[in-house]
Amino acid sequence: MPILEVKNVSFSYGQKEKALKGVSFSVEKGEFLAIVGHNGSGKSTLAKLLNGLLKPTGGEVVVDGFSSNDKNAVFEIRKRVGMVFQNPDNQLIASIVEDDIAFGPENLGVAREEIGKRIDFALHAVGMEDFRKATPERLSGGQKQRIAIAGVLALKPQVLVLDESTAMLDPQGRKEIAAVIDNLRKSGVSVIAITHYMDEAVKADKVLVLDRGLVALSGTPKQVFSQKAALDALGLEQPLAGIIADKLRAQGAKIPENVITEEELLGAL
Amino acid sequence: MRDVSFGSYFPSNSFVHKMDARAKILIAIAYMVAVFLVSAFHFLGFAACLLFVILATVVSKVPFLRVLKSVRTIIFFVVFSAILQLFFNKKGTVVFWVITDVGLLNAGFIIARIMLIVLGASLLTLTTSPVELADGIEGLLCPLKWIKFPVHEFALIMSIALRFIPTLIDETDRIIKAQKARGADFESGNIFKRAKALIPVLIPLLISSFRRADELADAMDSRCYAGSKTRTRYKKLRFTFRDLIGVLVVAGLIVGIVYLNGFYALNSLAEIAGAL
Amino acid sequence: MKVVAKNLNFTYSPKTKGLSFRALDNVNVEIKEGEIFGIIGKTGSGKSTFVQHINGLIKVQKGGGALKVGDYDLTDKKCDYKSLRAKVGMMFQYPEHQLFAETVFEDVAFALKNFAKDISAEEIAARVKEALSTVGLDYNEVKDKSPFDLSGGQKRRVAIAGVIVAKPEILVLDEPAAGLDPKGKREFLELLLRLHKDYVKTIIIVSHDMNLVAEYCTRAAVFSGGKIIATGTPKEIFSDKNIIEKSGLDLPLTAALTEKLKSKGIITDSDFTVEDFTEKLIVALKNGGKIR
Incomplete structure (x- = not known):
């Protein structure tokens, strides 16, 4: 049974055109789903619907049996679906790392000793054990974002939503977050990453392309990123390896249609 | 730095x-x-x-x-x-x-x-630490809860303000530099001129503060913040x-x-x- | 205008023990007119400190070496920074975050009014119009709008117009494509080439995106620990293993592929642009009989 199900969800901010017009998909335990789409495609609105920051105006989001339409379930949903945003500076609330991570469990009324354990667990999961007493402002972008992830992991969520969480990071920071995602998946946490970086989406189990509030394409990265024409029309592009493969193919080289990574391209040559 | x-x-x-x-x-x-x-x-x-x-x-x-x-x-x-x-x-x-x-x-x-x-x-x-300070003030203000003074919210606002001071200092620095690069002059002229010259800094700063506040609110909501009622404290003050x-x-x-x-x-x- | 730095040094908080940090360490570089020059290196390697010297946002420290931009001597106390800044435009990360005026017109005109006090209203209007159309916005449609009502992509364009309106000779861009979606990024890079062709002479780009550097830069300088450890064409830099290792940079995809294909004996060389790389590869494949 999927841990998170989005069932025909639509949403509109007031009278304007609907931001989402009936989106459906599901995420299994431990699965990694990437959501891509150009600016204004409805990605961030969708993210906020996943943990009840916004309520769908149509359809429902079901998390581990709790429905977004049930008014009393919102905290049950938020406990299970953690959310990390773009700017790490805007989601750390305390001036000391451990105090920040404690914020979530404190809100849930977790007992003191248990909070201590959860801080240990969360810092370990993001590899930041040595920074327990540190001040976030002294950390690098990637480190800050790892602390933000730890702050969410302390709630022991089953799904982690990353809403363009790597957009403001340098390549080093992006690698750090990628490593954290790998670790989480091994421990059975599902990850939903909303991203502009196609080379991040390539690593997912499943890719969903949003366009003007609808799911335009979905499937494995290979299925999605081999459709050059469709991606172009959606304002997206293939990963660079796919672009090169395409150019070679146009000249008559025999390269399979589904080559989208460096390794695959090398293999095909 | x-x-x-x-x-x-x-x-x-x-x-x-x-x-x-x-x-x-x-x-x-x-x-x-x-x-x-x-x-x-x-x-x-x-x-x-x-x-x-x-x-x-x-x-x-x-x-x-x-x-x-x-x-x-x-x-x-x-x-x-x-x-x-x-x-x-x-x-x-x-x-x-x-x-x-x-x-x-x-x-x-x-x-x-x-x-x-x-x-x-x-x-x-x-x-x-600023956090302890805010906790301490909250602790000392506790008796005010009797007159319905929102002690917890007050302390939280204070500690968030402390947390964001360095961030906003950095941001101000960045905006000043960006406007200087566009020829803004903050150093010459009389006091009125200088005050007026600050508008291109203050407005972006204000807008970014609102954006930050919005995002922070979402982040706090996402971490199940629901006011002080059922909260526990990780760091308990002990005499x-x-x-x-x-x-x-x-x-x-x-x-x-x-x-x-x-x-x-x-x-x-x-x-x-x-x-x- | 050339940029020439000789033994440029800079230390933050030089007098405070513990906090003192040497950001530039004997930097020597010459950026020629007409280049698209890349400044690359890890975060904290001194890139930003260096580029902010170029228009005097950070002043050359006493005994900090020499820096000349065209005829401007930035070690000279009487250096006219305002006129220098009119000639060296600078755009920071997320430039849309510095918009402030009530209308797009006022925001774009800001730099003009600052740099040329006696400029006529007609001239301002003409220049603003030119700048907006250069970045691909319709003057009549946006000029009276509040910049805050525009979409993210439009805001960024207005911000760019607000820098190029002063017609700088050198344009410095710090991580210009950050936060853009793939289409926005592609359009931005096209704009950059257009600007370089007929608007600004020299473009200096600070970036973490090695694919971008390999594709667009004529030359680049690699910063590491406040030093420039290499200067050269993308090809020279990305084919030197020592430099890559020392600087901790990633290879652009084309360079990584070239290296591996070379070791397999499939191709011998490329200059690491996508076009040249695929061309060379196609020739090799044809010679190898894989394409007929």
């Missing part, structure tokens, strides 16, 4: 650092009361206060220079008040030019008073023997100063009586 010495926390594991923030705030207030209690010209009382600060600094393991640096930021204010006293106090006898002996004593008195207060306050912020010792020392300081004041008062009474 910026040198913000006033009020920045100096991490350590010392006796003073481990004290309960509530006790430290109370002690700091008591200490300031003591400084104000020292009656005019009786510098022995100041010496006692200075001794207290030095003692506290030694025990807190904060380098003396760090503590002294805090004075630097208010040096202008101190000098200004002292000069006012020096040149405009007409009481007493003239010792040099327009300067009177009472003016001199008053100037010294003011310098000593302000410096001692700033030293004490900065020692508090050097040994108490220990350390705090007792601190309270006793500062109580001793106050008693000593009051005693000194009384002693001087008695002395002058005796003098008057003798003269009669």
Whole structure:
């Protein structure tokens, strides 16, 4: 049974055109789903619907049996679906790392000793054990974002939503977050990453392309990123390896249609 | 990269650092009361206060220079008040030019008073993290819950404000640079011109603060924030023997100063009586 | 205008022990007129400190070496920074965050009014129009709008117009494509080439995106620990293993592929642009009989 199900969800901010017009998909335990789409495609609105920051105006989001339409379930949903945003500076609330991570469990009324354990667990999961007493402002972008992830992991969520969480990071920071995602998946946490970086989406189990509030394409990265024409029309592009493969193919080289990574391209040559 | 010495926390594991923030705030207030209690010209009382600060600094393991640096930021204010006293106090006898002996004593008195207060306050912020400080204030304000004062929200706002100060300083710096690159001039012209020149900095700063506030609210909601009702606290403030010792020392300081004041008062009474 | 730095040094908080940090360490570089010059290196390697010297946002420290931009000597106390900044435009990350005026027109005109006090209203209008159309916005449609009502992509364009309106000779861009979606990024890079062709002579780009550097830069300088450890064409830099290792940079995809294909004996060389790389590869494949 999927841990998170989005069932025909639509949403509109007031009278304007609907931001989402009936989106459906599901995420299994431990699965990694990437959501891509150009600016204004409805990605961030969708993210906020996943943990009840916004309520769908149509359809429902079901998390581990709790429905977004049930008014009393919102905290049950938020406990299970953690959310990390773009700017790490805007989601750390305390001036000391451990105090920040404690914020979530404190809100849930977790007992003191248990909070201590959860801080240990969360810092370990993001590899930041040595920074327990540190001040976030002294950390690098990637480190800050790892602390933000730890702050969410302390709630022991089953799904982690990353809403363009790597957009403001340098390549080093992006690698750090990628490593954290790998670790989480091994421990059975599902990850939903909303991203502009196609080379991040390539690593997912499943890719969903949003366009003007609808799911335009979905499937494995290979299925999605081999459709050059469709991606172009959606304002997206293939990963660079796919672009090169395409150019070679146009000249008559025999390269399979589904080559989208460096390794695959090398293999095909 | 910026040198913000006033009020920045100096991490350590010392006796003073481990004290309960509530006790430290109370002690700091008591200490300031003591400084104000020292009656005019009786510098022995100041010496006692200075001794207290030095003692506290030694025990807190904060380098003396760090503590002294805090004075630097208010040096202008101190000098200004002292000069006012020096040149405009007409009481007493003239010792040099327009300067009177009472003016001199008053100037010294003011310098000593302000410096001692700033030293004490900065020692508090050097040994108490902003979070603990906010918790301490929340703890002390707790009785106000009886009159429905939102103590928890107040403390949370305070600690968030403290957390965002460095972020906003960086942001201001960035915006100033971006506008300077577009030819903005913040250094020349009269005061009105300069105030007007700040608009291209203040508006983006305001807008970004709103954006940050929005995102922060989402982040807090996502982490299940629901007000103070069912919250637990990871760091509980606990009153220990350390705090007792601190309270006793500062109580001793106050008693000593009051005693000194009384002693001087008695002395002058005796003098008057003798003269009669 | 050339940029010439000789033994440029800079230390943050030089007098405070513990906080003092040497950001530039004997930097020597010459950026020629007409280049698209890349400034690359890890975060904290001194890139930003260096580029902010170029228009005097950070002033050359006493004994900090020499820096000349065209005829401007930035070690000279009498250096006219305002006129320098008119000639060296600078765009920071997320430039849309510095918009402030009530209308797009006022925001774009800001730099003009600052740099040329006696400029006529007609000239301002003409220049603003030109700048807006250069970045691909319709003057009549946006000029009276509040910049805050525009979409993210439009805001960024307005911000760019607000820099190029002063017609700088050198344009410095700090991580210009950050936060853009793939289409926005592609359009931005096209704009950059257009600007370089007929608007600004020299473009200096600070970027973490090695694919972008390999594709667009004529030359680049590699910063590491406040030093420039290499200067050269993308090809020279990305084919030197020592430099890559020392600087901790990633290879652009084309360079990584070239290296591996070379070791397999499939191709011998490329200059690491996508076009040249695919061309060379196609020739090799044809010679190898894989394409007929």
